[in-house]
Ligand SMILES: Nc1ncnc2c1ncn2[C@@H]1O[C@H](COP(=O)(O)OP(=O)(O)OP(=O)(O)O)[C@@H](O)[C@H]1O
């Protein structure tokens with residue numbers, strides 16, 4: 001967004017962590033691989049998560065023991081939240097929470113790759129607690145994994161890039177590019193304006209009000225030009241999804257993000273539906 005600078009972003013500087021010398025699986029430590037790492041997602045398609053889930057098993061996917069009891073699955077979720085890291089297949093350390101919603105928590109995470117390669121990503125950890133059983137959880141995770149496989153080739157500037165699905169101790173997570181910015185809800189609720197006013201020069205503040213926001217009786221509204229710009233970009237993202245047979249299904253301010261360059265990106269394809277049935281009805285993604 002024009003006028004938005006690094007200070008208005010929700011990011012803070014990431015503290016680098018020491019490189020991980022060993023290669024770990026969830027809960028188990030393995031010796032380093034002789035020929036370097038296979039990055040998560042190298043297999044190209046997501047691993048089959050559950051016998052009921054659609055079969056997209058990849059020969060390259062490692063076998064992972066899944067918990068037998070649902071209570072164990074719930075405890076695994078809490079364990080990952082407590083440990084603030086995912087130790088599989090390389091360690092992702094959670095730096096800070098970027099947001100949360102009904103489906104789980106999104107973290108900014110540092111990925112500790114081979115030879116000390118540290119990269120930043122967003123990790124969305126799916127909470128099994130909103131499902132009634134592990135089978136239902138994994139079936140839905142299978143649906144999400146399928147969606148990611150199909151959406152992955154879509155390279156559109158208005159959609160969050162770099163998605164792939166993985167699991168740790170049966171807990172599903174999506175790896176995405178971390179968006180250095182804010183969601184539209186945060187922009188609209190006006191809290192950032194107090195920050196901008198306190199930190200910025202009065203000239204900058206006046207420009208903010210001239211171009212981007214209107215303040216009336218203490219209430220904030222976005223100026224028409226800004227609204228049109230955001231909407232135009234949201235519609236471009238939606239059009240790209242539609243052109244590939246998807247509907248997003250959950251367009252709302254918290255699923256619309258704006259980075260510090262002003263690029264608008266849609267996130268959260270968790271409720272996306274796919275394909276128009278012959279009767280014109282939209283079917284769930286299969
Ligand atoms: N790639 C990302 N980079 C930075 N922040 C993100 C990213 N993805 C999501 N977020 C933040 O995390 C919040 C929650 O993410 P998301 O919408 O995917 O979760 P959710 O559980 O599906 O939420 P809900 O069901 O309420 O829509 C978003 O509103 C946004 O603020």
Ligand SMILES: [Mg+2]
Nearest residue numbers: 101254255268
């Ligand atoms: Mg959301």
